[in-house]
Amino acid sequence: MTASVVEGAFRTCGRATAAWLRPYVSAYTGYRQDAGPPSVHQGVASAHLTFVLCLDGRVDILSNADPAKPAGSFTAAVGGLHGSPARIAQGDPQTGLQLRLTWRGARALLGVPAGELAGDTVDLHDLLSGRATTLLDRLASTEDWRARFDLLDTELAKLLRRGRGEVGVLPEVGYAWDRLAETGGNLRIEDLAREVGWSRRYLADRFRAETGLAPKAAARVIRFEGACDRLLAPDRPALARVAAEAGYVDQAHLSRDFRDLAGIPATAWLAERTGR
Structure with missing residues (x-):
């Protein structure tokens, strides 16, 4: 079931993932952010990693939860688990998808333990190579959120088949x-x-x-x-x-x-x- 929410200049549309994917990704959210005055969004500490795919615009990280990790600007990124907020620039228009990734999903989909991503924001192009660009292009050429969520199901299933699942997890x-x-x-x-x-x-x-x-x-x-x-x-x-x-x-x-x-x-x- 897809749910839509309007929050002023920030609109979202989301759905829970299928049972086969839920150990790795618990939900999808599509979002559209209108242009507005420059501001800072606090990236709240969570029990999920944040997997972001920008269809237009970029995610601009002003500071990571771990201050030793460098800031950066990304079209596709994953933010590791953290125990303090990150700071993210807002104001420019942006459309994209956000996935609630579990720590098990980091290994199964990205091939790295979530511990290697802790407190940091990592470019998905570094983790998935050309597959990240292909995924962004296919999502951008898809017309509606429901179809984009269906496409994510297909592409994440491919990543699961290519990966090693939870091999290495104690x-x-x-x-x-x-x-x-x-x-x-x-x-x-x-x-x-x-x-x-x-x-x-x-x-x-x-x-x-x-x-x-x-x-x-x-x-x-x-x-x-x-x-x-x-x-x-x-x-x-x-x-x-x-x-x-x-x-x-x-x-x-x-x-x-x-x-x-x-x-x-x-x-x-x-x-x-x-x-x-």
């Missing part, structure tokens, strides 16, 4: 991430390490190398992403209710996470995405 790391996701990030890392059968330090090292985040940081962004999804619900829930449902101690705890992970207050984040 099952303990996969189990640990899945447990954090199942609990909404509300699981003590000591208990998780005990379940896995590793020391907390060894779990942190192996988990970070594969995903780009330590388990504690992953739990934090998983909980935060859940809170953000709840805030976007049609019934417009109060921040205190969202904090309680997502497992925060209180509303102030969630507000601190917005400051640290989004770089802006919850009210500003919500207004940016919904106009309300």
Whole structure:
């Protein structure tokens, strides 16, 4: 099912991915950004990598979540997992597609562990070579969003067949991430390490190398992403209710996470995405 949203000068159209693709990409979003005054968008910390394909315009990264990583301008890029916001220039018109890529999808589709992309924005042309250009050209010549999403299904299936899937992923790391996701990030890392059968330090090292985040940081962004999804619900829930449902101690705890992970207050984040 394709859903459309109009957010002032920013319009989106999206759909969930098919079951066979969902372990690697959870959703597609098409977007169109009208020209506007120069501004800075905060790239919020998330439990998903961001895979962007520009049909016109470019993504201009002013600063990455990891300040040691260089800024850049891209027509196709993937942003790794990060625990602090990136800064992205806005103002120029842009049309494109954004994919919510899982850490498993980094290996399966791009051929690299998500840990190698952590805190950075990487040009997809470097990862996919000429296939990135071909994909952009085919998407740009396709007339509507539904057809573009169908084309993504076809092209991502090809990448999966060419790749090595999850070869190289330690099952303990996969189990640990899945447990954090199942609990909404509300699981003590000591208990998780005990379940896995590793020391907390060894779990942190192996988990970070594969995903780009330590388990504690992953739990934090998983909980935060859940809170953000709840805030976007049609019934417009109060921040205190969202904090309680997502497992925060209180509303102030969630507000601190917005400051640290989004770089802006919850009210500003919500207004940016919904106009309300």
